[in-house]
Structure formats: structure tokens, C-alpha cells
């Protein structure tokens with residue numbers, strides 16, 4: 001998909017997508033719970049969450065394959081909640097690609113346009129443009145079985161963009177590819193999306209995939225949106241423990257807030273204490289959360305507090321060493337930059353754990 005082909009051959013105008021107060025149940029299974037989202041025109045947006053949290057159900061709702069029990073879906077300001085899929089100007093790429101095995105690549109891409117009774121010359125023009133955009137023009141006469149997984153995925157994308165949707169919906173489009181292809185194809189998808197400027201919604205349970213290609217992410221759990229933000233916002237300012245632990249490694253340390261000499265202090269389970277910064281918000285029942293790189297061992301860098309810990313194990317990762325350290329009664333992960341020739345602490349070693357309080361947060365579940 002990396003040919004320098006102009007996207008202007010296909011008519012794709014960016015629109016926004018709004019999901020308002022959507023609820024959906026399958027029988028007694030309440031799958032989507034009061035979803036509100038606003039996806040901006042031209043945005044590459046991800047629904048990210050664990051298996052079964054409702055991502056695909058929400059995507060299919062936007063496509064028109066599912067109906068909400070209540071709430072609305074707006075595309076470009078128009079309420080499409082009661083329109084069938086083919087009248088919504090949205091195109092969906094399915095996880096399985098759903099290509100016709102007996103048709104050539106060209107016929108697969110043309111099929112949706114023929115169904116829509118698009119004039120022949122127009123079909124020819126759009127199919128050629130879509131195949132050029134995904135870099136498959138030279139394979140137009142092959143059948144899907146004669147293509148690699150990545151190429152089949154591109155056919156599925158070409159077939160969808162040929163119908164000139166206003167919104168592109170991608171349901172785990174990389175899940176059938178091996179790890180190396182996934183990295184390549186996700187870059188191609190991002191590149192294509194930017195050239196087309198097409199509002200795109202991407203479903204994945206893989207945080208790295210969402211982080212690397214999406215502008216913003218809605219983190220979902222158990223049918224509800226937990227937080228919406230850029231990958232960096234979600235990583236640095238998670239709204240709750242679920243988001244903190246779903247995006248990257250987070251140390252989650254239980255304890256309680258106590259008063260000591262007129263100052264709030266956090267007493268970690270196991271008895272260690274650290275001051276809580278005056279401006280820190282600490283919800284009821286909150287736990288201390290920090291990333292492995294926001295702590296240090298021994299004299300490696302000045303930190304705000306120093307607490308005694310015991311090394312449990314270590315992993316040499318090349319540029320860093322990841323230590324498992326007991327802090328109070330909790331095990332935490334601490335990443336220490338590796339300096340050539342430096343000794344690695346052995347299990348059982350007593351260490352001073354330095355903590356940067358401005359990078360720590362207190363979060364409730």
C-alpha cells in the first residue's frame with residue numbers, strides 16, 4: 001500500500017461519528033452500557049479492550065448490523081440509527097476478510113459496486129483506484145487463494161474503500177497475520193488512512209496495535225467506556241486501575257491514607273509510609289500506581305522518596321534490567337537502565353527503592 005498514488009481518485013470526505021447513550025442487550029446479557037463517544041472527522045480511532053467487552057458489537061452497531069435497545073448513532077450529523085447498513089455510507093472490513101474464493105481480486109473489489117448498480121465505467125475507475133491505493137493493481141487477476149494473508153487483507157480494504165464510504169470500520173483486521181506482517185500492514189493501514197483522510201474506527205484487543213496507529217482510543221471494559229484519550233494521555237494519566245493496567249505495565253500497590261503531623265501519608269500494606277503530594281487526588285480506597293521506569297534502585301537518579309525493598313528476581317532486557325522487588329507486602333516491577341559492566345542485584349539483596357512522586361498516581365478501581 002505504499003505506492004505514491006493520489007487518494008483524490010476516490011471520493012472520501014471526512015465526517016464525524018457520534019454515539020449517544022447507547023444500550024444493547026442480547027437477552028439478559030447487557031453488552032453495551034450507556035456508551036457515549038464522539039469520533040472526529042478524519043480521526044483514526046480505536047475501540048480497545050479485552051475479549052468480550054463489546055467492541056465488535058459497538059462496531060457492528062455503527063455499521064448497522066446490530067440495533068441498539070436505546071440511543072442513537074449519528075454519521076456526519078445524520079441520525080442513521082434506523083437505516084440499514086447499505087444506506088449508512090460506512091464500510092466494514094471483517095476480521096475474516098470474507099472474500100469470494102472463486103472470484104479474482106478485481107471481481108471481489110467490483111462486487112459491492114455491481115450490487116449497488118454503479119455504472120460499469122465508474123466501477124472500472126473505482127476498482128482500479130482502490131487496487132492502486134493498496135498496491136495490488138499487479139495482482140488484480142489472481143484469486144484470494146493465490147495471495148498472502150497480508151495481500152488478502154489489502155483486497156478486503158480495497159473492496160471497502162471502493163464503495164467510497166464516509167467511515168471505514170476495521171474489525172481486528174490484523175489478527176490473521178503473523179507478528180511481522182502485522183507490524184508492516186498496520187503501518188500501511190495508517191498510511192492509507194492518512195492519504196484518504198477517512199474517519200476510521202479500528203477494533204483491537206492489542207494495546208500496542210492501538211497505540212502505534214491510532215490518534216485516540218476508547219478503552220472499554222465490560223460494555224462500558226472506561227476512558228477516551230490519545231495513547232500518551234491514557235498511559236500517563238489513566239483514569240482508573242483498569243486503564244492503568246491494560247495499557248503497559250503498572251505497579252499497583254495497596255495501602256491506606258493516614259494523617260501524620262497534619263500531612264496525608266500513604267501507608268503501603270506491610271507498613272512502609274510515603275508522603276502524599278498536597279495536590280494529589282486520592283479517591284476513597286485508592287491504590288498507589290506507578291510505572292516501572294518511575295522508580296529506581298540505589299543511587300541511580302534522584303527521587304522524591306526512598307523506601308527499603310528486597311530484590312526477588314531480575315530480567316536482563318538489553319538496555320534495561322527489570323527487577324521484581326518486594327515493597328512492603330507487594331511485588332513491584334522496576335526498570336533500571338543497564339550500564340555496561342554494572343553488576344545486577346541478586347535475589348535477596350536489600351535495595352533502596354527511589355520513587356518519583358510526580359509520576360505516581362492514586363487510583364480506585
Ligand SMILES: Nc1ncnc2c1ncn2[C@@H]1O[C@H](COP(=O)(O)OP(=O)(O)OP(=O)(O)O)[C@@H](O)[C@H]1O
Pocket residue numbers: 026029031049050051052053054055056057058205
Ligand atoms: N449475536 C450474539 N448473540 C448473543 N450474544 C452475543 C452475540 N454477539 C456477541 N455476544 C456476546 O456479547 C458480548 C460482547 O461480544 P463482542 O463480540 O462485542 O466482544 P468483543 O469485545 O468484540 O470480543 P472479541 O475481542 O473476543 O471479539 C460477549 O459476551 C458475547 O458473548
